[in-house]
Amino acid sequence: MTERPVILLVADAHRDVIEAEFRARYDRDYAIEVATSGREAIERATALCTVSSRLAMVAAEYQLPDTIAIDLLRKIQVVSPPSRRVASHWWISTTTRSTLKSSSRPRWNVTWTRSWASRAARGTRSSTRP
Numbered sequence: 001m002t003e004r005p006v007i008l009l010v011a012d013a014h015r016d017v018i019e020a021e022f023r024a025r026y027d028r029d030y031a032i033e034v035a036t037s038g039r040e041a042i043e044r045a046t047a048l049c050t051v052s053s054r055l056a057m058v059a060a061e062y063q064l065p066d067t068i069a070i071d072l073l074r075k076i077q078v079v080s081p082p083s084r085r086v087a088s089h090w091w092i093s094t095t096t097r098s099t100l101k102s103s104s105r106p107r108w109n110v111t112w113t114r115s116w117a118s119r120a121a122r123g124t125r126s127s128t129r130p
Helices: 015-026 038-050 069-079 097-102
Strands: 006-010 031-035 055-061 084-091 107-113
Touching (some): 006 038, 015 055, 038 055, 069 084
Antiparallel strands (some): 084 107
């Protein structure tokens, strides 16, 4: 039996909700691991890549105790370039009372990040303007 690829969740304030959402959707096909800080996530990602586990995705809550998700995901890119990287932000719509009554469940705003090759590497024109 082959080892399942890993999804590393990095969350502190909303850890339980994020973990439940990912386990409900991905637990059958992926091994889900959870870290609560940026430093712990970097250590786990490095350890996973060292033992040849496939780190498929790192999903980070935007505000962490020791960093923000964007900075963490840039560091993860160095450790595991092919991994998908996701920054999530927790929000509740407070525009009207009817909105809160009809949709009292908080929602996630998810941002996918990817590495962009330079224009020269992609074979397109230079980014410098004449």
